[in-house]
Amino acid sequence: MAGPLEGASGVHGHRVADESLLDDEKSMLASDPGGMLRATASAGAQVREAASLANETDLSILSDDGRPRAVVVAGIGTAGLTGNILSAVAGPRCPVPIIGHRSAGIPGWVGAADVVFAVSASGRSPEALAAAEAAARRGARLVAIGNPNSELQELAERARSPFIPVPRRAPARASLWGLAVPVLLAARAIGLVKVNEADLAETATRLDADAERSRPAADSFVNPAKSLALGLAGSIPIVWGSSPLATVAARRFAETLAANARYPVMAGALGEAGRGRVGLLDGVFGGLAESSRDIFADPDDEDDSKTRLRLVLFRDGGLNPEDDADEPVAVEERRADAVQILAERRGVRCDVLTAEGGSALERLASLTAVPDFASLYLALAHGLDPMAVPAINEMKELSNPMPEGIQ
Numbered sequence: 294m295a296g297p298l299e300g301a302s303g304v305h306g307h308r309v310a311d312e313s314l315l316d317d318e319k320s321m322l323a324s325d326p327g328g329m330l331r332a333t334a335s336a337g338a339q340v341r342e343a344a345s346l347a348n349e350t351d352l353s354i355l356s357d358d359g360r361p362r363a364v365v366v367a368g369i370g371t372a373g374l375t376g377n378i379l380s381a382v383a384g385p386r387c388p389v390p391i392i393g394h395r396s397a398g399i400p401g402w403v404g405a406a407d408v409v410f411a412v413s414a415s416g417r418s419p420e421a422l423a424a425a426e427a428a429a430r431r432g433a434r435l436v437a438i439g440n441p442n443s444e445l446q447e448l449a450e451r452a453r454s455p456f457i458p459v460p461r462r463a464p465a466r467a468s469l470w471g472l473a474v475p476v477l478l479a480a481r482a483i484g485l486v487k488v489n490e491a492d493l494a495e496t497a498t499r500l501d502a503d504a505e506r507s508r509p510a511a512d513s514f515v516n517p518a519k520s521l522a523l524g525l526a527g528s529i530p531i532v533w534g535s536s537p538l539a540t541v542a543a544r545r546f547a548e549t550l551a552a553n554a555r556y557p558v559m560a561g562a563l564g565e566a567g568r569g570r571v572g573l574l575d576g577v578f579g580g581l582a583e584s585s586r587d588i589f590a591d592p593d594d595e596d597d598s599k600t601r602l603r604l605v606l607f608r609d610g611g612l613n614p615e616d617d618a619d620e621p622v623a624v625e626e627r628r629a630d631a632v633q634i635l636a637e638r639r640g641v642r643c644d645v646l647t648a649e650g651g652s653a654l655e656r657l658a659s660l661t662a663v664p665d666f667a668s669l670y671l672a673l674a675h676g677l678d679p680m681a682v683p684a685i686n687e688m689k690e691l692s693n694p695m696p697e698g699i700q
Contacts (some may be wrong), residue, residue, distance in 0.1 A: 310526035310674035327680030332463030367424030368412035414465035416443020503662030518666030528603035542660035549668035580639030
C-alpha cells in the first residue's frame with residue numbers, strides 16, 4: 294500500500310482518498326445511507342434465496358423440446374453480466390453457444406429452436422422487456438428473471454413462460470448473485486451446466502466468509518477489501534483476467550469501480566493484453582513516469598497525488614472438470630507470470646487475486662466478493678455515496694422523450 298493518504302486535492306486536480314475515513318465505522322456507515330455495504334454483504338444470502346425461488350419455479354417447459362440451438366441472455370449492466378457468468382461456468386465444452394445480448398430486442402436469427410433469458414433486476418428495463426416480447430413473438434422458449442409484480446412478469450405470464458421472481462432489495466449492481474443463480478439453474482434445467490446443491494452451498498459459504506473478512510468494522514491493515522481500495526486510490530486501474538472465468542470477475546470489478554467509486558477502468562482478458570494493451574505499462578502513466586522518479590527518494594515521501602497505473606490481476610489456475618486439457622491453463626498462467634514481471638520492472642504496482650474453491654461457481658465467488666467491497670470502500674474514502682450517482686439520473690432524464698407539449 295502507498296504512503297498515508299490525505300483528504301486534499303492533488304496537484305493534478307483529483308481528490309486524494311482519506312484512509313482515516315475507512316477506520317471510522319460510524320462515519321463510514323453514515324456516508325452509506327443507501328446501505329450498499331449491507332447489500333453487498335448479503336451475497337451469500339442472495340445465493341440461497343435465489344436458488345430456493347428458482348427451485349420453486351416450474352422450469353420443465355424449457356426442456357420439453359430438448360436441447361436448444363442457442364441460448365441468448367438478454368439484459369443490461371449487471372443483468373447482462375449473468376450471460377458471461379453462465380458461459381464461464383458452462384465452460385468451453387458447453388454443447389450450445391451462449392450469447393450475451395446487451396441491447397434492445399434479440400438477434401435477428403433467434404427463432405423457435407432457441408432459448409432466451411430476459412433478465413432485469415427491476416423487471417422493467419427496456420432491453421429485457423424488448424427481448425421478452427421478441428422471443429414470445431418468434432416462438433422461442435423464454436424464461437424471465439426479475440422483480441416480482443413487474444412488467445417483465447406480466448410479459449412472461451402472457452407468453453406462458455416461466456418467471457423466476459427475485460425481489461429487488463438493492464440496486465442491480467449489488468444484486469449480482471440474486472440474478473446469476475436463477476440463470477444458472479434455468480440453464481441446468483436445459484442440460485447446459487452441472488451446478489449441484491453442494492456447489493451452491495459452498496459458494497454461499499465462501500461469500501459469507503469474504504463478507505466477514507471485508508466487514509466495515511475490520512481495520513484497513515486486516516481488511517483485504519480496504520487494502521485493495523487504498524492501493525487503487527488515485528490510480529488508473531487496469532484489470533485483467535487470466536481465464537474466461539477470471540475475466541468475468543475482472544469485468545465485474547471494472548463495472549463496480551466505475552459505478553460505485555466513479556473510477557475510469559480498463560478491463561479485459563490477459564490474452565487481449567498481450568496483443569497490444571500491455572504497452573500501457575510503458576506509457577505516460579506507467580514505466581515512462583517511473584523513469585523520471587528519483588531512485589534515491591524515500592518511498593514514503595512519494596507524491597501520492599500523481600496519477601499512475603495500478604494493475605489488478607485476477608488469476609484462476611483451477612480446472613473445471615468439464616474443460617479440455619490443461620495446456621490452455623498453463624499458457625495463461627505463464628502469461629500471468631510474465632505480466633507481473635513486466636509490471637515490476639516498470640515500477641507499476643500490481644495486486645493479484647487468485648481464485649479458490651472446487652467448483653467454477655465457488656472460484657468465481659472468491660474473485661468477486663472482496664473486489665465488490667473494495668469498490669465501495671474506494672468511494673467512501675473519497676467522500677462519495679456509492680449508491681447515489683447523479684449522472685445516471687440526469688442521463689435518464691435527458692434521454693427520455695420530452696412530455697407532449699414541451700419543446
